[in-house]
Amino acid sequence: MFERIPFSSFGEFLNMGGYAFNVWTVYLLFVIFLLVNLLGPRRRRKQLMKELERRAVLAERQQPDSSD
């Protein structure tokens, strides 16, 4: 199960036995897929919190006596 690294040089690793384009394209797509689906909801949350804060400030201004 724990095999030795089958490459003898870094160039060989990049070359992937001649399938460099296919292997690295898939891993690039995989990284894009991870970034979009992990950072997307985080960014959306920040936008949402800003929007809700803005609304809370507006509501406070409209009813100053009910703010506490």
Next chain:
Amino acid sequence: MWQWFHRWGSPKWFYDLSGRWLPWLTGALILFLVVGVVWALLFVPQDYQQSYTTRILVVHVAVASTSLAFFPIMAVAGTITLVWKMKMADMVAKTVAPLGAWFSALTLASGSIWGSVMWGTWWEWSDSRLTSMLFQFFLLISVISLRSALNDSETAAKACAVLSIVGCVNVVIIKYSVEWWNTLHQPASALSMNSGSANGPAFWVPTLVMVIAMYLLMAVHVMMATRNEILRRESRSQWVQDLVLAAK
């Protein structure tokens, strides 16, 4: 049991609980991803026929097998929405669908890139596995557009629930397509414990690590997106307003 069920139905309870779970799940996700990717790229041995393209399959198999979980999850959530009208279930169903579309798209793309060198073709319309997976992608796009097309959120929830339950039929077709019709896509490999075998643990252990990473990714994404949906839908409730003021 009922108390447990009711608690899960409370958006605030879900929000608090997921807030406590997210750091742990994210940590586990990063751990499994790093181990999975490093193992796949560096240590998976060269196959005598496929050379190093087996590195593509570690990602492809993990993403593809996880993609089959989306319709069953949406169907369970949809059934809960239809029977008990639980708001939380519909929020989860809504956030799961776009992620499922991403999983299906990556399955198709990675499979195609692998097939282009190993099968000599990017796409084969007569192959049942390929076409049924493409159909799943289109079904998920339909669920997403159905929700955005219907203005009334209750009608949209019901319509999406029905479509999700019907969509499960396709999951069964995808799963057994390679056994029912024998065209291009190979059936699942029989796992072998023998490390000398072409299907040995050197291939399937890193794949299993990646499958776990993909389910963790699903959990983390769905929790984050559902929390956003809770904030949006419950923005008028007191606890959300308190939360916003506390964060300011």
